[in-house]
Amino acid sequence: xxxxxxxxxxxxxxxxxxxxxxxxxxxxxxxxxxxxxxxxxxxxxxxxxxxxxxxxxxxxxxxxxxxxxxxxxxxxxxxxxxxxxxxxxxxxxxxxxxxxxxxxxxxxxxxxxxxxxxxxxxxxxxxxxxxxxxxxxxxxxxxxxxxxxxxxxxxxxxxxxxxxxxxxxxxxxxxxxxxxxxxxxxxxxxxxxxxxxxxxxxxxxxxxxxxxxxxxxxxxxxxxxxxxxxxxxxxxxxxxxxxxxxxxxxxxxxxxxxxxxxxxxxxxxxxxxxxxxxxxxxxxxxxxxxxxxxxxxxxxxxxxxxxxxxxxxxxxxxxxxxxxxxxxxxxxxxxxxxxxxxxxxxxxxxxxxxxxxxxxxxxxxxxxxxxxxxxxxxxxxxxxxxxxxxxxxxxxxxxxxxxxxxxxxxxxxxxxxxxxxxxxxxxxxxxxxxxxxxxxxxxxxxxxxxxxxxxxxxxxxxxxxxxxxxxxxxxxxxxxxxxxxxxxxxxxxxxxxxxxxxxxxxxxxxxxxxxxxxxxxxxxxxxxxxxxxxxxxxxxxxxxxxxxxxxxxxxxxxxxxxxxxxxxxxxxxxxxxxxxxxxxxxxxxxxxxxxxxxxxxxxxxxxxxxxxxxx
Numbered sequence: 145x146x147x148x149x150x151x152x153x154x155x156x157x158x159x160x161x162x163x164x165x166x167x168x169x170x171x172x173x174x175x176x177x178x179x180x181x182x183x184x185x186x187x188x189x190x191x192x193x194x195x196x197x198x199x200x201x202x203x204x205x206x207x208x209x210x211x212x213x214x215x216x217x218x219x220x221x222x223x224x225x226x227x228x229x230x231x232x233x234x235x236x237x238x239x240x241x242x243x244x245x246x247x248x249x250x251x252x253x254x255x256x257x258x259x260x261x262x263x264x265x266x267x268x269x270x271x272x273x274x275x276x277x278x279x280x281x282x283x284x285x286x287x288x289x290x291x292x293x294x295x296x297x298x299x300x301x302x303x304x305x306x307x308x309x310x311x312x313x314x315x316x317x318x319x320x321x322x323x324x325x326x327x328x329x330x331x332x333x334x335x336x337x338x339x340x341x342x343x344x345x346x347x348x349x350x351x352x353x354x355x356x357x358x359x360x361x362x363x364x365x366x367x368x369x370x371x372x373x374x375x376x377x378x379x380x381x382x383x384x385x386x387x388x389x390x391x392x393x394x395x396x397x398x399x400x401x402x403x404x405x406x407x408x409x410x411x412x413x414x415x416x417x418x419x420x421x422x423x424x425x426x427x428x429x430x431x432x433x434x435x436x437x438x439x440x441x442x443x444x445x446x447x448x449x450x451x452x453x454x455x456x457x458x459x460x461x462x463x464x465x466x467x468x469x470x471x472x473x474x475x476x477x478x479x480x481x482x483x484x485x486x487x488x489x490x491x492x493x494x495x496x497x498x499x500x501x502x503x504x505x506x507x508x509x510x511x512x513x514x515x516x517x518x519x520x521x522x523x524x525x526x527x528x529x530x531x532x533x534x535x536x537x538x539x540x541x542x543x544x545x546x547x548x549x550x551x552x553x554x555x556x557x558x559x560x561x562x563x564x565x566x567x568x569x570x571x572x573x574x575x576x577x578x579x580x581x582x583x584x585x586x587x588x589x590x591x592x593x594x595x596x597x598x599x600x601x602x603x604x605x606x607x608x609x610x611x612x613x614x615x616x617x618x619x620x621x622x623x624x625x626x627x628x629x630x631x632x633x634x635x636x637x638x639x640x641x642x643x644x645x646x647x648x649x650x651x652x653x654x655x656x657x658x659x660x661x662x663x664x665x666x667x668x669x670x671x672x673x674x675x676x677x678x679x680x681x682x683x684x685x686x687x688x689x690x691x692x693x694x695x696x697x698x699x700x701x702x703x704x705x706x707x708x709x710x711x712x713x714x715x716x717x718x719x720x721x722x723x724x725x726x727x728x729x730x731x732x733x734x735x736x737x738x739x740x741x742x743x744x745x746x747x748x749x750x751x752x753x754x755x756x757x758x759x
Contacts, residue, residue: 180362203539211546222319224753393497398452402450661701
């Protein structure tokens with residue numbers, strides 16, 4: 145593996161600064177990149193991608209075959225960009241590692257011994273309705289069975305992914321963190337995927353090459369599996385290129401904002417799980433802001449807490465970060481963290497569209513896995529188990545297709561036969577439709593839209609009805625046809641919201657908290673957050689004037705701000721947009737909620753972004 149890593153690095157250096165000095169930089173960027181072949185390339189080192197790589201190598205061992213499998217991830221290490229609640233449903237993990245499902249050799253023991261991270265069994269499971277000052281616990285008998293957490297574990301998903309990455313490497317998977325997939329590579333007629341290209345590095349903010357310039361490298365594969373997580377940039381490009389969303393509802397998203405606290409041992413309750421609705425997002429049963437909160441106690445002394453806000457909200461003055469800080473002041477919440485210390489902060493979007501928003505999963509040369517496709521179960525408040533299962537199903541389909549084609553594997557020949565026809569893994573989508581992923585999502589297929597139609601009260605009643613009785617077999621379908629950006633209404637219909645000032649002890653200003661994410665980007669590089677040329681007028685003349693500049697509020701990293709435009713000409717706005725791309729925590733919210741979706745989210749240099757350790 146180290147030899148291949150050196151080869152990958154060396155191949156990117158072959159067009160470095162000295163070789164560009166004698167010819168124009170633009171001509172260098174037009175030259176063919178160096179390339180490396182694999183049987184299977186997996187883009188994204190989260191639970192779906194790692195599960196796919198592990199299952200592929202397991203099948204190789206079981207059938208005495210050899211396929212070269214590579215996982216690449218834009219984070220500086222596996223887990224660095226992973227953020228989730230997380231109450232972990234172990235169903236798929238037990239299927240992936242059946243020999244580690246028993247009490248004598250359980251995966252949770254291996255996680256503790258090999259990664260130093262606890263998987264704490266759930267001991268108490270509360271669902272609480274919060275008013276501004278009070279609270280009411282909902283009896284579990286009234287809750288959908290999918291909300292029950294018996295047998296689940298409180299984990300750090302980033303640490304689980306680090307452990308899965310170790311297991312993948314032990315099986316022979318080549319794992320390369322720190323390499324960002326900047327674009328999809330297609331065949332000559334653009335009818336099939338050949339792989340991906342990594343981003344050129346060492347380019348200054350003004351677009352000129354620095355002495356550290358390295359041309360990107362192309363990674364080619366017989367099958368490329370995209371497991372980038374929600375709103376992955378390559379995955380979104382593929383959906384548009386192959387029209388994978390035709391006939392499907394737009395994906396709906398939520399923004400999850402999370403902190404991790406260390407608390408005194410005497411107030412820690414290992415395995416305690418609490419979910420809440422009501423304060424501060426909803427104050428009446430008809431409020432249509434979709435969202436709620438979580439609070440979990442993980443060993444040895446951690447409290448994981450956060451707020452999820454559906455991005456289909458209408459009021460442009462809502463500030464999800466400040467709503468989260470406000471939520472922590474509720475007596476039912478603050479008692480869990482008072483006297484403690486906040487040690488980590490972050491944010492990430494999650495898919496909430498469910499069954500009706502799933503795209504076509506395959507295309508010639510590849511497939512979409514996990515949250516790249518959108519398998520999260522919003523009612524269950526979980527998506528890791530479905531992500532792992534989707535990775536396993538994709539791996540099984542890929543293994544069968546590649547080993548039965550009659551073509552010698554790249555693992556043996558070191559090259560992809562130029563005459564091999566692109567393969568589409570149709571059996572993967574068929575496998576998903578026959579699996580418990582489909583059953584889970586189908587049962588609650590109408591629930592998300594029920595909240596949009598009737599508010600929090602009607603949505604909860606409908607979800608209870610669907611989960612207990614109809615289980616998705618209703619003779620009707622609730623769907624939606626607008627993106628989250630289109631759901632934002634003009635500011636004239638709303639009043640600006642006054643939020644409490646942070647106290648620096650329980651609640652924090654955004655930039656102070658941002659430091660706890662460990663976010664870092666090399667400052668002298670082109671911004672990876674780019675205004676789409678055809679939408680340049682939106683931040684200039686529409687976002688502030690019509691919507692009150694919602695981007696300065698929904699971004700959980702303070703990336704966007706409007707400042708005085710000192711050089712404004714007659715008739716131009718007196719404020720202009722500034723993009724602080726170095727603050728970006730890769731949550732992807734701006735690519736979703738911007739008015740008219742005017743931001744193109746591209747990848748920065750590999751390794752940049754948050755450096756999460758316990759998220």
